[in-house]
Amino acid sequence: MLLHLHDICLQYAPKAALVRLQFHRAPADMVAFQRSMQGIAQLVEQNTVAEGLIDLHGLPDLTIAQQLWIATHWLPRIAVPAVQHAAFIIPKNGLYNQMTVEVLHRAARHFISCEVQFFHMPHAALDWLLSFHDPTAQLALEQEWDAAWAASGRRVG
Numbered sequence: 021m022l023l024h025l026h027d028i029c030l031q032y033a034p035k036a037a038l039v040r041l042q043f044h045r046a047p048a049d050m051v052a053f054q055r056s057m058q059g060i061a062q063l064v065e066q067n068t069v070a071e072g073l074i075d076l077h078g079l080p081d082l083t084i085a086q087q088l089w090i091a092t093h094w095l096p097r098i099a100v101p102a103v104q105h106a107a108f109i110i111p112k113n114g115l116y117n118q119m120t121v122e123v124l125h126r127a128a129r130h131f132i133s134c135e136v137q138f139f140h141m142p143h144a145a146l147d148w149l150l151s152f153h154d155p156t157a158q159l160a161l162e163q164e165w166d167a168a169w170a171a172s173g174r175r176v177g
Contacts, residue, residue, distance in 0.1 A: 022168045025059035027052055031165055032063065036154040037070035037102075039063060040146075040165065042109075043078040053086055054093075061097040070102055071149040072134075075109040075142060081116045087124065095128045103134045105152060107145035110138050 023030045027047045031040040041060060047053035063069065082090070110118045118138065125136055139145040143162065150158050 022164060026056040028056045029168065033157060033161055034068060036150055036157045037068065038149060039069045040073040042075035046080045050085055054089060057094050061094055064098045064100060064103065067100050067102040070104045071152060072103060072106045073145050073149055074106065076114050076117050077109065077111050079117060082120050087120055091124055091127055095132065099132045105149055106134050106136045107149050108138050109142050109145055110140060
């Protein structure tokens with residue numbers, strides 16, 4: 021199932037306990053950024069997500085204000101026991117956001133217990149995440165994702 025949460029395209033696969041997300045446009049301001057991120061938190065708080073794929077393509081460098089908000093408001097909300105694994109897709113030119121994610125993860129490790137891995141290709145990240153629940157779902161999920169991005173005329177990360 022594909023959803024659009026303000027600035028984020030989100031794929032939710034309940035059978036695989038997977039959520040995949042990517043910004044389809046840069047948030048206009050802090051309020052827009054928070055609104056998009058709160059939508060994700062609401063889904064994760066339902067304890068039906070074990071695997072998360074966060075694609076950083078399309079996300080501009082996180083500001084200090086965004087980083088502080090993530091650390092103090094968003095991470096505590098998504099640190100539910102159901103989440104077991106998180107895969108981040110880092111664009112080749114995304115070193116700043118990769119370092120930001122690593123710092124946020126280190127700062128929150130006392131209440132976040134999921135395993136985190138970094139990838140450059142979504143296919144490899146999905147392969148890793150789905151190996152924990154439903155490896156056979158990968159092709160259908162990739163096709164659904166690619167079709168949604170093709171229909172919107174945007175580039176898939």
